[in-house]
Amino acid sequence: MKRPTIADIARRAGVSKGAVSYALNGQPGVSEATRKRILAIAQEIGFNANSAARALSGARARAVGLTLCRPARILGIEPWFMGLISGFEAELGAQSYALTLQVVASPEQEVEVYRRWWGERRIDGVIVTDLRENDVRMPVLQQLQLPAVVIGGSGEAGTVTQIWSDDGGAITEAVRYLVALGHSRIARVSGVPDLLHTQVRTKAFNEVCASLGLGEALTVPADYTGEEGSRATRRLLIGGDRPTAIIYDNDVMAVAGLAVAQEMGLSVPGDLSIVAWDDSPLCSLVHPSLTALSRDVSGYGAQAARELLNAIDGKKVGNVKAQTAHLTPRGSTAPPRS
Amino acid sequence: MKRPTIADIARRAGVSKGAVSYALNGQPGVSEATRKRILAIAQEIGFNANSAARALSGARARAVGLTLCRPARILGIEPWFMGLISGFEAELGAQSYALTLQVVASPEQEVEVYRRWWGERRIDGVIVTDLRENDVRMPVLQQLQLPAVVIGGSGEAGTVTQIWSDDGGAITEAVRYLVALGHSRIARVSGVPDLLHTQVRTKAFNEVCASLGLGEALTVPADYTGEEGSRATRRLLIGGDRPTAIIYDNDVMAVAGLAVAQEMGLSVPGDLSIVAWDDSPLCSLVHPSLTALSRDVSGYGAQAARELLNAIDGKKVGNVKAQTAHLTPRGSTAPPRS
C-alpha cells in the first residue's frame, strides 16, 4: 500500500518525472496529449502530491494558520468564530488550502505560535483576529514578513491588510432606532475594552448619544461571556434610573441579559429592549427572539481568506471594508412602557 | 531574513548536520557537552525545524486532521465541537502537533478529504466524529491504514480505536429522575437518527420507559438545529395528551424548546420540564437555566487526542470508555403541576 509518487506515474506514462510535474501543475513544457495521458494515470492510481515534498522544493505549504485566543468555555458558545471558520473554509477549500488551528491563552502565546509555524514553514500565512491597541503581534508579523490579514481592525492604514467593517455606523443605526421607538435611557454592555473594535464602537456610541442629547452614554465593560453579560446587566438594572434599552456587543451576552431581565421579573421588550451584536441562530433561538445587528459572518471570513491568499501571492492589497452590520428588528425591541 | 537551518547551526557549532539532528531530537550519538552547545545555539538563533523537510525524510507530519460535517449555521452555535476542539488542542499542543480542520458537506466528502490528506502526507491521523451505521468512512480508514480514533461510537469492538461513553446509562438516569419527580408522560427530541449514538440513546430510552411502565416512549427525530428543535417541540406540545417533560439530545434544541414553551404560554418547569444533553454554558445562559446531562467535553477531546497519538505511534489500543454523563439539575425540572 505504498502511496504513489510522480515516479510511478512517470514510469507508467513513459516520461520523466519533470514532465509529470509540469503536466500536473498546468505548466507549459508538455504536449497536450502527454498532459492528458498523465492526468488520466494520476487520476486512475489516486495520486496526491506529497505536500511535504512540494513545500520543501520551494512551493507553498498550502496551509494557513488561525489562533483562537479565548478560554474554552466561551469559545464553545460564541457563534462568531465558527461562522468565520466556515467562511475561511469555503474559500480555502476551493484552492485546497488547509486550515491549521491552535487554541492559545494569550496574545504572547499567539506570537510564539506564529514564530513556530513560520519557522517550521508549516503555513503560508495567518489570519489575525481580535486586534488590540499596540498589538504585540503586529511587529512580529512585520519582522517575520509573515503574510497576514487582520480581522476587526479600525480601518486605519497599517502594515498589514485589514478586513474591517463600519461598526461605528452600525451602532449609530441601532441607537437611532431605539430613540425613534421612544427610548432615552440607553446603555451598552461592551466586549473586552482592549480590543480595537470595542473602542471604535464605544467612541461612536458616545458620539451618537451626545448628538441626540441623551446625556451620558453608559457603557459597562464585559468580556463576551455569559457570566459577565449577566453581571453587567444586573448592575445596570439594579440602579434607580435604569435603562429602558441595552445594546450588547455580542449575542451571548445579550441572551444572558435577557435571562437576567426575566429572572428579575422585567418583561422584554415591555420593560427592557435588547439589541445584540453579531446576529446568529442563537438570537432566533430564544424567546423573545433578539433584535440584532446582523452581518454575514461567514462571508466576512471568506473575504478575509481571499485577501490572505492574495497577500500570500505577493499581491499587496490595501484595507478592505466589509459590509456594515444592519439592524434586524425582532421581538426584543419595542417602545418603552411608560 | 532567511530562516535558519541545521546547516547554520552545524557551522556555528563546528559539527556536522547529522550531529545537530541527533542533538535536537534527543537521539544518542552526540556527547552531552555538544548537545548542550547545539541546543543553546538553536535557541539563540530561533531555530525551528522545517516541518516539510522533517516529514519528507520519513518522520511524522506532526499534524492530525478533523473534518466537521455540519451546515455552517449549526456549527456556529453547537458548543460541542468547540469543546472537543479545545480538548484536542490541550493534548496536541503539548506535543506540538497541529490540528488541521476542514468543514465538509457530507460523509462522502469526508472520505475524499481523508484520502487527499493521507495521500499528501499532510496528517498522521484523523479524528472521526458522528459515527453512523455502516459508516462509509470506516472501510476507507482501514484500506488506507490511516491511524484514527472514533468519537461517539456505540462501544462495540471495531477495527478502529473508539472513545465512547455510556449514553444509555445517562438517559436512563434522566428518565428515572423525571419519574421520581412525578412525571409519567416523558418525550424525547433526538438528534440525527442515522448516528450511532442516537440509536443507542433511543434504544435505552425505549427500554427504561418500558421497564418503568411509562407506555410508549415517544421520540421525535430532529437534527440538532434550533429550527428542528422548535418544530419537534411544537409538535409534541400541540397534541391533547402533551408530555410534561422533554429530553433533548443537545443543548441547542433544548433552548429552542424552552422558547417554544414560553411562546405557547407554558411555564417551565411548571407545565413542562426540560432536560438537555451536552451541558454547556448555553444551558446556564437562559432563564430558567436548564437541567442537563453533563460531561467534560474537552476532557473527552483530550482523551481522544491522546488515543490518536498512541495509534499513530503504532500502539494498538482497544476501545476506551469515557466518563458517563451525569445529571445536573437546574431550574428547568420540577414536579409536574397537576
Place this chain on the structure above:
DNA sequence: CTGAAAGCGCTTACAG
C-alpha cells in the same frame, strides 16, 4: 562519539 552521504518526493532551471 562524530563525519560524510544517501534519500525522502517534489520543482525548476538547464540542456538537448
Place this chain on the structure above:
DNA sequence: CTGAAAGCGCTTACAG
C-alpha cells in the same frame, strides 16, 4: 517538447 540533474532541509544508516 522532453530528459537528466540539482536542490529544498531534514533523518538515518554506515563508516571511521
